[in-house]
Structure formats: C-alpha cells, structure tokens
Amino acid sequence: MAGEAEISEIFRAESGRAVATLARRFGDLDIAEDAVQEAFVEALRRWPGSGTPPSPAGWIITTAKNRAIDRLRRESQRAEKQEAGMLTLDDEPDEIEVVPDDQLRLIFTCCHPALGVASQIALTLRLIAGLQTEEIARAFVVPETTMAQRLVRAKKKIKVARIPYRIPGEAELPNRLPSVLAVVYLIYNEGHTATSGEDLGRPDVAREAMRLSRLLAELMPDEPEVIGLLALLLLTESRREARTRPDGELIRLGEQDRTLWDRELIEEGNALLAVCLRRNRPGPYQLQAAIAAVHVNAARAEDTDWQQIVRLYDRLYALTPTPIVALNRAIALAETGNVEDALATVDDLELDGYHLYHATRGHFLDLLGHTEEADHAYARAIELTTNETERRHLQRLREVTDRGRTA
C-alpha cells in the first residue's frame, strides 16, 4: 500500500518530467503545472487504496493530460472541438511522447536570465524538482504567500513576455548555461549553510540540489561544467556528517573526523572530476571541485596540499575575479605559512558586509599575535552572521583568542 510519503517521493521524482511533457503538448506552463498538481492530488486519493500503478510516471502524465484536456474543454468551445479526438483515451497508456529534451527546455525556461535569481530558484524547485510552494517557502525562510506570489509573477512573465520554451543553441549556450548552474549551486548552498535559523544546513534542500545536479548531468553529459558542478556538490556533501558535533556545533575542516566522510560520494566525485577535466575546458565549477578534491583526498589535515590549492585558486581567480575567490585564496595562502601576505590581500578586499571576511581577518590577526584587533574582527563577524550555529562557532573562536590575550 502506498503511503503519503511514498507518493510524495514519487511525485518529486516524476513531476518535473510530467510538467515538461505537458508544457510542450499544451504550450502553457500554468495548464501543465495545474494538471500535474491535480494528478498528484488524485494519486493521493486513489493509490493508498488501489496500490501504486505499475508505471507511476505514465499514470501521472496520462491523468494530468486528461485533466488538462478537461480544463481546456471547460474553458473554451473551440478547445472542445480541437481536443475532442483525444478524449477517448481516458485510461489508455498515454500517447504523449516523453522526451528528455522537454525537461531541458523547461530548465532553461525556468533559469532564463530575464527572470530574477530568486524567481529562477523558485521556479526550478517548483517545476523541475516538484516541490510544493510551502516547501520552497520553508527552504528559503519566506512566508508561503510571498513565495506563491513570486511564482505567480514569474510564470506570468514567462507567458506575457514569451520567454521561449527552448534549449539554447550552441552559440547561446555559454551565456545561458551559467545561470542554470548557478541556480542549482545556490540551492545547494542554502542546504549546506542556511542563510538563517538554528541549524547549520538543511539536508533536504541539499538533497534536492544534488538531484537537480544529477538530472543536468544526465541531460547534458557533454558539458564539462555540468559534470564539474555535480562533482563539486558530491565532494562537498561527502563531508556533511563530519561538519557538526552531535549537539549541532560546527567543526572546522581541519578538525573533522575524516573517517566520517562519505567514501562513496568522494569516489564518485573524484571519478566525475577526472572525466570533465579530461575535456580540457576548465571552468569555475570544475576548479572548485578540484579544490574540494584536494581536501577530501588528504588522509590527514596536515597532508593537505595547500600549495596546489593556492594554484587552483589562482586559476579560479583568473576566470572569476571576485573578492570571495580572493578571500578563499588568502585562506589557502595563510595555510602555506604566508600569513602576512594573506592578511595584506584580505585587507584590500571590499567585503565589509560579509561575516566570513571578518572571521578570516580575525583568524589571521590572531595567528600574527594581534589579538586585540583579532577580537574586533571576530566581534564584527558575530554581529553580521545570521546563522545561529555559525554565530556560536565564531563566539568560541573569539573566546579562544581572548584567552590567548589574557594568558
């Protein structure tokens, strides 16, 4: 017998494909989405009694298709004539061809740069990952009504501005792919270290991001950055268990129990990284994955090849010269023993509103024995962080620094 949780799981796995297929069939995202949603409600009503059908995906698509036709028939006489021929198919296996390209089309529509990033994320989680609006609102800590309005507005824009339902051509792809990858990466980041709240991360959100990343890798196996992103997420995720103590407190990379790292994820990440690097078209995600690989492939913290990490950050900075990359490079540089230069680089960065900037400065200043300045920097970091677990961690670092000062 199918329980609600199991049906939700099936729905998440199948709804993206169903919405994508129906969007092509009916040329309207709202009709597609509403119909798939109705099919899900129908599944919740029927399956617990009748059992899960042999092909749940086919059942959802067929049911949704019939719902969409019903709706069109209700809404317009003209539609009735047009669709009349299809109405005999009620419980037949569906005749809508399911093509993987439909999903890719829908992904590029959801992540179109004419939509704001917040809308891209919301649409992707709703239409591709099959999350309910309430779940997305919870993941991003906004009221459900706000999230619902965001989705309505985004779908309206797709419709009225005619954002095409199309996979970008070879020439456009370099401009369009980064926003797709960024959406998945941002979702993962929210799952890895939540913007606010008590817990460090939200494992369920991270899981959705990995599922999306796997889907992209399946749909675009020849794009090295797509594979690079999946490798990055797997290698980062492999450390999840070791990142927090049983009481939820944060443990820094250097102090983590490496036996807790997930070897399976590491091996898969390593293998994917090797595959994409062989194509010799490095990009920001492949380089970040390479950096993550250097970390997880060190048996002990002191075995970490920091020189190699600095070199990788140099290459990353050449591609994406952002202050955040410069900050991370400085952290690696300090680990090679060159704390003075690291501090000098960091002092030049304009990242005053970023808590980890001040935490990093505090750490460098502490290493160099400037404990009073270190204390100020930690105070600023604590003031800026919105994640409770991170805040407590920074408070502990500050206390250690202060003890060093008074000792």
Add this chain to the structure above:
Amino acid sequence: MSQYLLSVYYVDGEEPLSDDVVEQMYADVDKLNNKMKEQGVMLFGGGLHTPDMATVVRSETGNIVMTDGPFPEAKEQIGGFWIIEAPDLDAALDWAAQATVACRGPVEVRPFQDEPEA
C-alpha cells in the same frame, strides 16, 4: 508574433556624449533601423526631444490641466523607442542587445498586452 516596446533610457545630468560619439551613435542607430526594416521587425520607432520639451495633460475633477515638463520626476528618462514584432523574448532581447550598443544607453524590453492576430 508578439510586440515589444524597446525604450532607450538616459540619465539626466550625466556627462553628455562628445560630438564625435553622438555622430557615431546616430550612424549606428540608422544602421540598426535599416536592419530592422529590412527584416520587417520594426513597426515604429524614433528619438525624442529632451524631457524639458514635454507637456503633461491630466483631468482633475473634470478640468483639463496642463503642466510644463515631463511627468516622472525621475533622473532616468526615455530618450527614444522602438516598437518591434518578434517571435519570442529571446528574439526581442537580441534586438535590444544591438539597440543598447547602438544607443550607448540601457534598453528596457516590455511586451505589449494585446496579442496581435496570428
């Protein structure tokens, strides 16, 4: 086909372009206009006089009132616009990309409400 308004904005009070640049801008816009016409994309378009040449007309409790000057007090003002016909937003954005290069100013793309007869 959908219709889009492509409006070119400029910021009031910003350093004016040099004469050479203005001349080149007119030449570039001309070229783009011709290209749009050749491809049957452009329904209408043109450059506008400065906002201080504008007059606002409104109805206040039955009386028609006029005021000298532009309606929005914003720093950003429309300098000119095109109305184009394009199959989808990507096509409209592609024209907007050419327009912003030609005009040296940001271009807003807005879809028209009414769908023209197919």
